[in-house]
Amino acid sequence: MNIEQANQQAVDRMMEARPVLVGIGTARDVIPGMQDNLLLHAGAPITWERASGPMRGAITGALILEGKASSEAEAQQLVESGEIKLEPCHHHNAVGPMAGATSASMAVYIIEDKTYGGMAYSNLNEGYGKVLRYGAYSEEVISRLTWMNETMAPVLKAAIEASGGIDIKALLAEALHMGDEGHNRNKAGSILFLKALAPHIARTCGDSNVAGDVLQAIGDNALSVLNPVMAAGKAMADAAHGIEGSTIVSTMARNGTDFGIRVSGLGDQWFTAPVATPQGLYFPNFSADDASGDIGDSTITETVGIGGFAMAAAPAIVTFVSGTPKDAINTTMEMYEINFAEHKYFTMPQLDFRGTPTGIDIRKVIETGITPRVNTGIAHKEAGVGQIGAGLVRPPMACFEQALIAYAEKYGI
Amino acid sequence: MNIEQANQQAVDRMMEARPVLVGIGTARDVIPGMQDNLLLHAGAPITWERASGPMRGAITGALILEGKASSEAEAQQLVESGEIKLEPCHHHNAVGPMAGATSASMAVYIIEDKTYGGMAYSNLNEGYGKVLRYGAYSEEVISRLTWMNETMAPVLKAAIEASGGIDIKALLAEALHMGDEGHNRNKAGSILFLKALAPHIARTCGDSNVAGDVLQAIGDNALSVLNPVMAAGKAMADAAHGIEGSTIVSTMARNGTDFGIRVSGLGDQWFTAPVATPQGLYFPNFSADDASGDIGDSTITETVGIGGFAMAAAPAIVTFVSGTPKDAINTTMEMYEINFAEHKYFTMPQLDFRGTPTGIDIRKVIETGITPRVNTGIAHKEAGVGQIGAGLVRPPMACFEQALIAYAEKYGI
Numbered sequence: 001m002n003i004e005q006a007n008q009q010a011v012d013r014m015m016e017a018r019p020v021l022v023g024i025g026t027a028r029d030v031i032p033g034m035q036d037n038l039l040l041h042a043g044a045p046i047t048w049e050r051a052s053g054p055m056r057g058a059i060t061g062a063l064i065l066e067g068k069a070s071s072e073a074e075a076q077q078l079v080e081s082g083e084i085k086l087e088p089c090h091h092h093n094a095v096g097p098m099a100g101a102t103s104a105s106m107a108v109y110i111i112e113d114k115t116y117g118g119m120a121y122s123n124l125n126e127g128y129g130k131v132l133r134y135g136a137y138s139e140e141v142i143s144r145l146t147w148m149n150e151t152m153a154p155v156l157k158a159a160i161e162a163s164g165g166i167d168i169k170a171l172l173a174e175a176l177h178m179g180d181e182g183h184n185r186n187k188a189g190s191i192l193f194l195k196a197l198a199p200h201i202a203r204t205c206g207d208s209n210v211a212g213d214v215l216q217a218i219g220d221n222a223l224s225v226l227n228p229v230m231a232a233g234k235a236m237a238d239a240a241h242g243i244e245g246s247t248i249v250s251t252m253a254r255n256g257t258d259f260g261i262r263v264s265g266l267g268d269q270w271f272t273a274p275v276a277t278p279q280g281l282y283f284p285n286f287s288a289d290d291a292s293g294d295i296g297d298s299t300i301t302e303t304v305g306i307g308g309f310a311m312a313a314a315p316a317i318v319t320f321v322s323g324t325p326k327d328a329i330n331t332t333m334e335m336y337e338i339n340f341a342e343h344k345y346f347t348m349p350q351l352d353f354r355g356t357p358t359g360i361d362i363r364k365v366i367e368t369g370i371t372p373r374v375n376t377g378i379a380h381k382e383a384g385v386g387q388i389g390a391g392l393v394r395p396p397m398a399c400f401e402q403a404l405i406a407y408a409e410k411y412g413i
Numbered sequence: 414m415n416i417e418q419a420n421q422q423a424v425d426r427m428m429e430a431r432p433v434l435v436g437i438g439t440a441r442d443v444i445p446g447m448q449d450n451l452l453l454h455a456g457a458p459i460t461w462e463r464a465s466g467p468m469r470g471a472i473t474g475a476l477i478l479e480g481k482a483s484s485e486a487e488a489q490q491l492v493e494s495g496e497i498k499l500e501p502c503h504h505h506n507a508v509g510p511m512a513g514a515t516s517a518s519m520a521v522y523i524i525e526d527k528t529y530g531g532m533a534y535s536n537l538n539e540g541y542g543k544v545l546r547y548g549a550y551s552e553e554v555i556s557r558l559t560w561m562n563e564t565m566a567p568v569l570k571a572a573i574e575a576s577g578g579i580d581i582k583a584l585l586a587e588a589l590h591m592g593d594e595g596h597n598r599n600k601a602g603s604i605l606f607l608k609a610l611a612p613h614i615a616r617t618c619g620d621s622n623v624a625g626d627v628l629q630a631i632g633d634n635a636l637s638v639l640n641p642v643m644a645a646g647k648a649m650a651d652a653a654h655g656i657e658g659s660t661i662v663s664t665m666a667r668n669g670t671d672f673g674i675r676v677s678g679l680g681d682q683w684f685t686a687p688v689a690t691p692q693g694l695y696f697p698n699f700s701a702d703d704a705s706g707d708i709g710d711s712t713i714t715e716t717v718g719i720g721g722f723a724m725a726a727a728p729a730i731v732t733f734v735s736g737t738p739k740d741a742i743n744t745t746m747e748m749y750e751i752n753f754a755e756h757k758y759f760t761m762p763q764l765d766f767r768g769t770p771t772g773i774d775i776r777k778v779i780e781t782g783i784t785p786r787v788n789t790g791i792a793h794k795e796a797g798v799g800q801i802g803a804g805l806v807r808p809p810m811a812c813f814e815q816a817l818i819a820y821a822e823k824y825g826i
Contacts (some may be wrong), residue, residue, distance in 0.1 A: 178591055191608050199625040199626070202623075208624075216612040219612065326765075349592070350728055
C-alpha cells in the first residue's frame with residue numbers, strides 16, 4: 001500500500017467533487033435514516049449529561065419546534081429516557097453549524113455531488129443574534145424557525161429548482177476572490193447566492209410581499225450561504241472518505257464538549273478529545289468567561305481547504321475574529337505545512353492565485369506539532385443565550401495522536 | 414494664501430461628501446441645462462471632426478435612440494450643422510462611462526450629496542459587449558437601450574425611492590473590502606447594489622416577470638453599479654472643487670481624443686493633451702492595433718481615490734487588466750507619492766486598512782514625474798464595434814504642466 005498514492009486519490013476526489021444545490025426538502029423525507037423521534041446534532045456522539053449549555057439549549061428548542069417539549073426539563077427527560085434519540089448529523093449525510101440541531105420537520109438544503117453522486121444536507125441559516133444554533137430557544141427563536149420552515153423554505157425551493165441548481169463550488173471559488181474565506185466570512189458568497197436566486201424568487205413566488213421578505217432575509221444575512229456551503233463541504237469530504245490507506249482527515253466536527261475527527265483510511269471511527277475555547281472578539285457586555293467550548297460541524301470548511309485555511313483571501317475578517325491582515329496570511333502559510341495538496345479550484349489572489357491548503361494529513365500534524373486553524377463563532381456557555389463573539393481555535397492534538405495510533409494498528413506500520 | 418490649508422479643505426470636503434442615490438429621472442427633466450437638441454459626452458469639449466471612432470459611434474446611437482438620425486452620416490450632418498450641440502457631461506453635473514453619450518430622453522441616476530447638497534447624474538449601465546458607450550449602435554444596442562429606458566428604469570426608480578435612498582459611499586467602502594477597486598472591478602459593489610434593491614423591486618414592481626428580468630439584468634452585469642458610483646464620484650469631486658488656492662485635481666476625463674483635467678483652485682478651465690492608448694488584455698481576435706485612445710468620464714473614480722488608486726484592494730483584477738497582484742499593490746503605493754491625503758472612509762484590508770491615496774496634487778505630479786494610474790476598458794477604434802479589452806493607462810504629463818503654469822500665473826507664484 002502506498003500512502004502517498006492513497007492520499008493523492010483522496011484529495012483528488014475532494015477537489016473534483018462538484019456539489020450543486022439542487023433543492024430543499026423536509027428532513028424526515030430526504031435525510032437518510034431520519035425519524036420523528038431522532039434529533040441530529042453537530043460533532044461526534046454526545047449524551048445529555050455531557051452536552052454543553054448551547055447544545056442542550058438547541059436540543060430543547062428543536063423539541064419545542066416539533067411540539068414534543070415545552071421546557072429544558074422536558075427535553076432532558078425525553079432525551080435521557082431514550083424517547084428521543086440523539087445522533088450526529090455526520091452519521092446521516094448532514095452537517096449543521098454550531099449546535100447543528102436538526103429535527104424531522106425542518107427544511108433542509110439538498111446538495112448533490114455531480115461528479116461522484118454523493119448527497120449532503122444542511123438546515124437553513126437563521127441569521128445572527130438569538131438563534132437556535134447558538135442554543136437560544138425563546139419564543140422569537142421558535143417563531144423565526146417556523147417562518148423559515150413554512151414561508152421561506154417553499155419560496156427558496158421553487159427558486160432553486162427554477163434555477164436548475166446552484167453550483168456551490170463555483171460560487172465558493174468566486175467568493176474567495178471577493179474577500180471571503182467561506183466559513184466565518186460569507187459576505188460575498190451570501191450575496192452571490194442572492195444573485196443566483198433573486199430573479200427566480202421574483203418569478204416563482206406568487207406573493208410579491210413574501211418575495212420581498214425572503215429576498216431581504218437572504219440579503220441581510222451575511223451567513224445565508226453558510227449552510228449550503230457546509231453541505232457542499234460535506235459532499236466534498238465524503239468523496240475523499242474511505243480511501244484505503246489514506247491519512248487525510250475527512251471530518252472535523254465539535255459537539256461543544258469533544259472535538260472529533262475521522263480519517264479517510266480509518267472508516268467511521270471518531271477520534272475525540274475535549275474541545276478548546278475559541279480566542280477572539282466578544283460582543284459588548286460579554287467576555288471569555290461567558291464562552292462555551294468550541295462547537296459545530298462548520299469545521300467541514302477547513303476540512304476541505306477553505307475557512308481558516310483560506311484566511312489569506314479574507315484580510316477584512318480580522319475585524320471580526322481579531323488579529324491583523326498579516327496574521328491572516330500567516331495562518332494560511334502555516335496550514336500549507338500540514339496539508340497534502342494545494343486546491344486546484346479554490347485560489348487566493350493575495351498569494352498570486354495559489355491554491356488553498358487542502359487535505360489535512362495526520363502524519364504532518366504529528367510531525368510538525370501544528371494543529372489546524374479554525375475560524376468559528378462563539379456561543380454563550382449557558383443554554384438559551386446565543387452568540388457572544390467570534391474567533392479562532394484549534395483542535396486538540398490528542399485527536400490526531402489517537403488517529404495515528406489507530407492507523408499504525410490497522411495497517412501494521 | 415496657504416496652499417496646504419486650501420488642499421486640506423478640498424480633500425476634507427471630497428471625503429466628507431456623502432453621495433446617496435435618491436432616484437432616477439429623465440435627463441431632460443433633471444439634468445441642469447439639458448435640452449432636446451443637446452447631447453452630452455465624456456471628457457472635455459470635442460467637435461465631430463476631432464472625435465474618435467467610438468465617440469462618433471455613440472453620438473450616432475444616441476441620435477438614433479432619440480429618433481433624430483438613422484445613420485452615422487446623418488448624425489455627422491446634425492452635429493456639424495449645429496442642429497445638435499455637443500457639450501461635456503461635466504458641464505452639466507453629469508458623468509458617463511466611455512463615450513458617455515447622454516441624450517434628453519435617457520433615464521439617469523440622481524445622486525444627492527447629503528453633506529454639502531450637490532447633485533450629480535449618470536446614465537444607466539448597459540452591461541458588456543456591443544453597447545453604446547463603446548461606440549456600438551446596431552439595432553440590438555438601440556433595442557436594449559429602449560428596454561432599459563422604458564422597462565428597467567421605472568422599476569429601479571420605484572425601488573430606489575422605496576428603499577429611502579442607497580448610500581453609495583458606504584457601499585463603496587464595503588466593496589473595497591470585497592475585492593473591488595470601484596472602477597474596472599465592481600463585482601461586489603454591483604451585487605451589494607442588487608442586495609439593496611432586490612426586496613424593493615419584488616415589492617413595488619407589479620409584474621413578477623419584469624421584476625425577474627430586472628433582477629437578472631442588475632445581477633448579471635458586474636458593472637451595474639459603475640454609473641451610480643461615477644455620479645457619486647462626481648458629487649465628491651464637485652464638493653472639492655472651487656477652493657481658492659488648492660492644487661488638488663477635481664476632474665480627470667477623456668473624450669477619446671484629449672485627456673482633460675480641472676483643478677480645484679483654477680475654476681472651470683480644462684487642461685488637455687492627447688490621450689494615450691491603454692495597455693492591457695484584449696478579447697479574442699483583437700489586439701492593440703484595434704484599440705481606440707483612452708476614453709470616458711470614469712476617471713472620476715481615480716479623482717476621488719478609488720479605481721486604479723485602490724488596486725491593492727482588488728488583487729483579482731489583474732486577470733482582467735493584466736499584471737500580477739504585486740503590481741496591484743505597487744500601483745497603490747506609487748499613488749501615495751502624488752496624492753495629498755489618505756482616505757478616511759475608503760480603506761484597504763490588504764494594506765492594514767490604510768486609506769486609499771486621495772486628492773491628486775498637481776505639484777506632486779510635477780515634482781515626482783509620476784502621473785496618475787487609471788484602470789479602464791478599451792474600445793475599438795472604429796465606430797460601431799464596441800469593447801475589445803481592458804487595461805491600464807496614464808494621463809499625459811502635459812495636462813499637469815499646463816495646470817501648474819496656469820496656477821503660477823493666477824496666483825503669481
